[in-house]
Amino acid sequence: MVPFSIETHHLSHAFHNRPVLHDLNLQVPTGSIFGFLGPNGSGKTTTIRLLLGLIRSPSTAIRLMGKDSRTHRLEILSRIGALIESPALYNHLSGRDNLEVIRLARQVDQKQIDRVLGMVQLTGDAQQKVRAYSLGMRQRLGIAMALLGDPHLLILDEPTNGLDPAGIREIRELLIELSQRHGKTVFVSSHLLGEMEKMATHLAILNEGHLLFQGTMAQLQHLQLPVLSLETDHNATARALLQRAGYQLLDGGTEQLTVSVKDRPQIGAINRLLLDQGVSIYKLHMHQPTLEDLFFTLTSHPKTLENR
Amino acid sequence: MKQLDYFTRSFAQERLKAKGTQVVWLAILAPVFVVVVAFMASYLDGNRLYQHNVNPWLAYSTHILIGWTLFVFPIYTSLQSALVHAIEHQSQTWKTVYSLPMPKWSVYVSKLVVLTGLILLSHLLVFGLAEGGGWLLGMLKPQYGFQLFSLHRVLAEGCFASLLSGLGMIAVQFYLGMRFSSFILPAGFGLMVTLTGAISRSLPISRASPYLWPVLVFNSSIQTDDWQYTYVWIGMLTFLLAGIGGFLAIARRDVA
Structure with a gap:
C-alpha cells in the first residue's frame, strides 16, 4: 500500500x-x-x-x-x-x-x-x-x-x-x-x-x-495560539491601542475584540495597557481557538503561519 | 478486444441516456414530415403532377428525395446533433463522463455512432414511408397509376446515397454540438448554412458545402446514371477526417 x-x-x-x-x-x-x-x-x-x-x-x-x-x-x-x-x-x-x-x-x-x-x-x-x-x-x-x-x-x-x-x-x-x-x-x-x-x-x-x-x-x-476575547467601553480606542502595541488582532466584529496571545502574562499586560489608557474592561475571556477561528486567521492573515 | 469492450459499454451508456428523450421522436418525425408533405401534394394535386402512362413514382420519389436532402435532412441533422449533446450539456454531466474509467475516444465514438444510427433510422423510414405512401396512393387514387409501376431500387439507392453523402455534414454538426454547450449555436449554424446553401445552390462555390452534398448527388435527376457519386465518397472521407479532427480537438480541451 x-x-x-x-x-x-x-x-x-x-x-x-x-x-x-x-x-x-x-x-x-x-x-x-x-x-x-x-x-x-x-x-x-x-x-x-x-x-x-x-x-x-x-x-x-x-x-x-x-x-x-x-x-x-x-x-x-x-x-x-x-x-x-x-x-x-x-x-x-x-x-x-x-x-x-x-x-x-x-x-x-x-x-x-x-x-x-x-x-x-x-x-x-x-x-x-x-x-x-x-x-x-x-x-x-x-x-x-x-x-x-x-x-x-x-x-x-x-x-x-x-x-x-x-x-x-x-x-x-x-x-x-x-x-x-x-x-x-x-x-x-x-x-x-x-x-x-x-x-x-x-x-x-x-x-x-x-x-x-x-x-x-x-x-x-498546536500551531494555533490561544485567543483572548475582550469587551470594553470603547472598542475602537482599545483596538487602536492594541495594534500600536504590536498585538495581533483577529476579526471579532465591532461588539468584541479578539487578540492572539502567547501566554497568560500577556493577558495581564493587555489588561494593564488598556486600564492605564482609561479604557474600562467589561470582559476578558481566553479560549482555545476552533477550526473556524484558525481558518479565518490563516485566510485573513496568511503571514501568521509563516511567523511561527 | 478491450477496445471493443470499452465501445460496447460506452454505447450501452449512450442508449440508456437517450431513454425518454426526444431524439428517437425526432428521428421518426423528420421522415414522416417529408413523406406526408409529398403524399398530401400527390393526393390533392396528383392530376396535375402525374401524366397518363408515365411512372408516377418518378415525380413522387423526386419530391421526397429533393425535399429531404435539400432542407429536411440538414436541418434535422443540426437539431438531432444538438439534442444528442444536450443530454450532457443540460445536465452538466461532462465532468462525470470524463471522470469515469472510460477512454475519451469511446465516449466520442459511441455518441457519434448513436447520432449516425438515428440518422440511418430516419433514412430507413424515408424509404419505408415513401414506399408505403406510394402503395396507399395506388389504393386511394388508382387513376395515378402507382399500382402499375415501381421504383424500389432507385428509391433505396437514393436514400443510401443521401445518407453517405451527408456523413460529412453529420461529423461537422456532431463536433459543433459537442463543442458548444448552447443548443442554439450548433442548431442555428446548421439552419443558416442549409438556407444559404439552398439559396446559392447554383453557384459553383456551393459545392464545397457538406450541407449540400446530399442534394448534389442527385444532379437534379431521378436517373441513377446521372447521379454524382463523387459526393458520396467526399462525404465519407469528410466524415472520417472531421471525426478524427473533432475528437483530437475535443480531447485536448479542459472539461467545464
Missing part, C-alpha cells in the same frame, strides 16, 4: 494567464479523511478537477495511489469515486438509471446499485425520475454514484451541500466508517468547518491558490 493516495508536486495552474494555483504540494495519507478547506475561489475545485484529469496538468505533477495521473488515467479512475461540485445527474432518468450509467462504466455487479442506494437511504425513491428529487436527495444520489464500484479513494467536493442536519450527520458517519473500517481514503473539500473538525484526520487550507497549512488536526491545534 502506498503511503499517500494523492501527491502533487509543485502543481500550478492558470486560467487565461491568471494564476489560480501556486506550487501546490499536497500529500494525502492513505486511509485518512483529508479535509480540504478554503474560501470560495481559493482553488479547491480547480485542484479537484486537476486531480481527476478534467483539466490538463503538467506531466509528473500529480500521482494518485502511486501512479502518474497522466500515464495511468484509466487505471486510476477505476479506483476513484468522485463528486464534483453539485451532483451532475441525468434529470430525465430515474435514480437507479443514473447509477446504471455509472455501473456500466465501472463494470460492477448490479447488486452494488442496491447496496449504495441503501447506504444513502434512497432505495424507496430509486425508480423516481431525478427531476423530482429534492436537493438533499440529489446530493445523496451523487454520493451513491461516487461510492459505486467500491473505490479506494473518494474525492468529494462539498458533499453535504443541501443536506439537513440529520443528513449531514449520516454522511459524516458514513465517511468515517468508510475510512476507519474499510480503509478508504476520503478527500473532502468543504466550507463546513465544524464538520471537518468532527471527522477529518488531516487538513489542508488553501487561500488564493496558496497552500497555507497541511497536516494533522493535532498539528493544526
Whole structure:
C-alpha cells in the first residue's frame, strides 16, 4: 500500500494567464479523511478537477495511489469515486438509471446499485425520475454514484451541500466508517468547518491558490495560539491601542475584540495597557481557538503561519 | 478486444441516456414530415403532377428525395446533433463522463455512432414511408397509376446515397454540438448554412458545402446514371477526417 493516495508536486495552474494555483504540494495519507478547506475561489475545485484529469496538468505533477495521473488515467479512475461540485445527474432518468450509467462504466455487479442506494437511504425513491428529487436527495444520489464500484479513494467536493442536519450527520458517519473500517481514503473539500473538525484526520487550507497549512488536526491545534476575547467601553480606542502595541488582532466584529496571545502574562499586560489608557474592561475571556477561528486567521492573515 | 469492450459499454451508456428523450421522436418525425408533405401534394394535386402512362413514382420519389436532402435532412441533422449533446450539456454531466474509467475516444465514438444510427433510422423510414405512401396512393387514387409501376431500387439507392453523402455534414454538426454547450449555436449554424446553401445552390462555390452534398448527388435527376457519386465518397472521407479532427480537438480541451 502506498503511503499517500494523492501527491502533487509543485502543481500550478492558470486560467487565461491568471494564476489560480501556486506550487501546490499536497500529500494525502492513505486511509485518512483529508479535509480540504478554503474560501470560495481559493482553488479547491480547480485542484479537484486537476486531480481527476478534467483539466490538463503538467506531466509528473500529480500521482494518485502511486501512479502518474497522466500515464495511468484509466487505471486510476477505476479506483476513484468522485463528486464534483453539485451532483451532475441525468434529470430525465430515474435514480437507479443514473447509477446504471455509472455501473456500466465501472463494470460492477448490479447488486452494488442496491447496496449504495441503501447506504444513502434512497432505495424507496430509486425508480423516481431525478427531476423530482429534492436537493438533499440529489446530493445523496451523487454520493451513491461516487461510492459505486467500491473505490479506494473518494474525492468529494462539498458533499453535504443541501443536506439537513440529520443528513449531514449520516454522511459524516458514513465517511468515517468508510475510512476507519474499510480503509478508504476520503478527500473532502468543504466550507463546513465544524464538520471537518468532527471527522477529518488531516487538513489542508488553501487561500488564493496558496497552500497555507497541511497536516494533522493535532498539528493544526498546536500551531494555533490561544485567543483572548475582550469587551470594553470603547472598542475602537482599545483596538487602536492594541495594534500600536504590536498585538495581533483577529476579526471579532465591532461588539468584541479578539487578540492572539502567547501566554497568560500577556493577558495581564493587555489588561494593564488598556486600564492605564482609561479604557474600562467589561470582559476578558481566553479560549482555545476552533477550526473556524484558525481558518479565518490563516485566510485573513496568511503571514501568521509563516511567523511561527 | 478491450477496445471493443470499452465501445460496447460506452454505447450501452449512450442508449440508456437517450431513454425518454426526444431524439428517437425526432428521428421518426423528420421522415414522416417529408413523406406526408409529398403524399398530401400527390393526393390533392396528383392530376396535375402525374401524366397518363408515365411512372408516377418518378415525380413522387423526386419530391421526397429533393425535399429531404435539400432542407429536411440538414436541418434535422443540426437539431438531432444538438439534442444528442444536450443530454450532457443540460445536465452538466461532462465532468462525470470524463471522470469515469472510460477512454475519451469511446465516449466520442459511441455518441457519434448513436447520432449516425438515428440518422440511418430516419433514412430507413424515408424509404419505408415513401414506399408505403406510394402503395396507399395506388389504393386511394388508382387513376395515378402507382399500382402499375415501381421504383424500389432507385428509391433505396437514393436514400443510401443521401445518407453517405451527408456523413460529412453529420461529423461537422456532431463536433459543433459537442463543442458548444448552447443548443442554439450548433442548431442555428446548421439552419443558416442549409438556407444559404439552398439559396446559392447554383453557384459553383456551393459545392464545397457538406450541407449540400446530399442534394448534389442527385444532379437534379431521378436517373441513377446521372447521379454524382463523387459526393458520396467526399462525404465519407469528410466524415472520417472531421471525426478524427473533432475528437483530437475535443480531447485536448479542459472539461467545464
